[in-house]
Amino acid sequence: MKIIQFKKNQKAIWNEFIAENNSESFLQAWEWGEFNRVLGRKVWRIGIVENSLFSRGKMKESRITNHELKIKLLGVALIVKYDLPFGRSYLYCPRGPVVSESRIKNQESRIFSILLDEIKKIAKKEKSLFLKIDPPMGVEQNFPLLGKEGLGEVLKKSPNEVQPKNTLILDITKPEEDLLKEMKPKTRYNIRLAGKKELRIKNYELRMDNKIFFKEKFEEFWGLVKETSARDKFRAHNKNYYWKMMESLNGDKTKSDTASCRLRAKLYLAEYDNEIVAANIVLYFGDLAVYLHGASSNKHRNVMAPYLLQWRQILDAKNAGCQKYDFWGIARSQKSLKSIKSKVNDWSGITRFKKGFGGEEKNYIGAYDLIFRRREYELYKFVKKIKNRN
Helix, strand or coil: CEEEECCHHHHHHHHHHHHHHHHHHHHHCHHHHHHHHHCCCCEEEEEEECHHHHCCCCCCHHHCCHHHHHHHEEEEEEEEEEECCCCCEEEEECCCCEECHHHHCCCHHHHHHHHHHHHHHHHHHHCEEEEEECCCCECCCCCCCCCCCCCCCCCEECCCCCCCCEEEEEECCCCHHHHHHCCCHHHHHHHHHHHCCCCEEEEECCCCCCHHHHHHHHHHHHHHHHHHHHHHCCCCCCHHHHHHHHHHHHCCCCCCCCHHHCCEEEEEEEEECCEEEEEEEEEEECCEEEEEEEEECCCCHHHCHHHHHHHHHHHHHHHCCCCEEECCCCCCCHHHHHHCCCCCCCCHHHHHHHHCCCCEEEEECCCEEEECCHHHHHHHHHHHHHHHHC
16 A cells, blocks of 8 residues: 545546545545645645556656556645744644555554554654544544554543534435424424515525625624524634635636535525525535534524525535535533533524524544653643633
């Protein structure tokens, strides 16, 4: 097995590999890397391939065709660098690495070890304290490197999760009537109630030819984000973060990009009485749609706009050919629900809202850290803990 660095002209191969092997790893998509890059972060896209790809006369990567690469590709990892004070940093592989389980055949430990060995080289050059990964594996699955030596350090359970460890995934291949039937009665009632109101629901994608118009709609979304953040006491991303996301996931469309191999974002708005009362960002990747960000107004809450908006998003994803709809984050149980209640974040209401739509609970193994600089890592953890208390 050999490591290669992916180039821009191999973007489609990269995305197709992730979509075919684990569309829930949409944070490994090429466009998510571009999003991080425009935020000022350094990114690497590394792949691991079969030795036979470098046959005699093809020792240089430039001689490898995309078709050959697709056949021989075994795994990929998008790595993002996060800067820390005093010239230090840490590396993060969001919802990755992604491997082809059908091709590696019981070689999981070897393939992950090779990928992580390459990342260790990057870490040394970048003066990184640690690597954080949150693999796309459920708690019932066996992650081959947990508790095993051989990397200089053992992967340790991280004290800080970045992505939701628990979520709901709805099977939207079912008929519409079955989806409604499997909802909680109150959710179904609120959807029908909202349907009787004069609600207008529209979705928008940023394009090169509608940037000014889209910016106006985005400003309305941002206004609701600030309103929701103040009401529900959670820390929203800054305005630039959301805008750069929409630009990165929608701004560069080429003929080679297709809906199945490109991460893209839609902005959904619900309008009532000439006011935007609810707004969401939904991502599409492969067979998956993800309800990533949402906000709602303090006004007209009795019209139940978030319920109808969510239902319309589900139907749109179904009609677009998606098979799964990810609600992106819930509290796993009453115990964990209480543990995450704080002045910073209270998921109790949003968890009840999402569970009303049905779906199967997915519990990931969560984030793990591979530590390169032990003392500095412990200091980082201490500082992080203090900040989280404030």
